[in-house]
Amino acid sequence: MGAEAATPPAVLLVPFPAQGHVTPMLRLARALAAHGAAVTVAVPDFIYRRIAGTAAGSDEDGVALASIPSGVADVGDGDPPGFADFGHAMEHHMPAHLERLLARRRVACVVVDVLASWAVPVAERCGVPAAGFWPAMLASYRVVAAIPELMEEGLISESGTPCSWFPYSLSLRRTLDCA
Known part of the structure; x- marks a missing residue:
């Protein structure tokens, strides 16, 4: 038996069709591709028309785009x-x-933006495992990780109460016991 070339796992990503969701999903796609996965990001046709051929939609980074017909009228006015x-x-x-x-491709996993949860039952029907992705997680993590620094700077108390927030007056600061 000769050595066979290993086929990289194929991953299909399905973002919610909004910039704050598509952009982080494309970043995840590039990270997966950098680790050897064959990655396709499936976006609605109106998003595809906006990003295909741009730096965001370039497949030079190992990420392919697939257009999913949406049936939504898009006048293309921006x-x-x-x-x-x-x-x-x-x-x-x-x-x-x-x-x-999914029927045309051999996909190991579908990664679905949790706001595009409609894709989870589709993956299930096709026998493909699905994983959820929530773009706010990094932002949420960064806020939690910054708590010690926020306390040290006097911006929040040990209980998490704002101490030195622009809209609050000094009297409120004293009321919140953040001396």
Whole structure:
């Protein structure tokens, strides 16, 4: 038996279609690709049209983009469709297209933005494990990690109460016992 080349695991990422979600998902995708995974980020067509061919949508970093038809009218005037439009699309139009995408590819795992949870049952139906991703986690972690410094600077008390916050007056600071 000859040595066979190991195929990198394929991972499909499904972000919620908003900048604060797509950008962190693309960063995660690049990190996974840097570790040898074959990564595809599946975005609604109206997001795909905005980022394909840009630095964010370049596949030079080992990350491929896949467009999922959303059924949402996008006039391309720079403003993305409204929340109600793409919310409806995620629940009623995009699942069938994601299912077809998963049927055409051999995917080891689907990473789903928790606000795009519609993709979890699709992955389940296709027999593909799904993992949740919440872009706010790093921000939340950074706030928690900064607590000792915030206390040292006198910005919060040991109980977490703000002590030196711009809107609060000095009298409130004394009231909060943050001397």
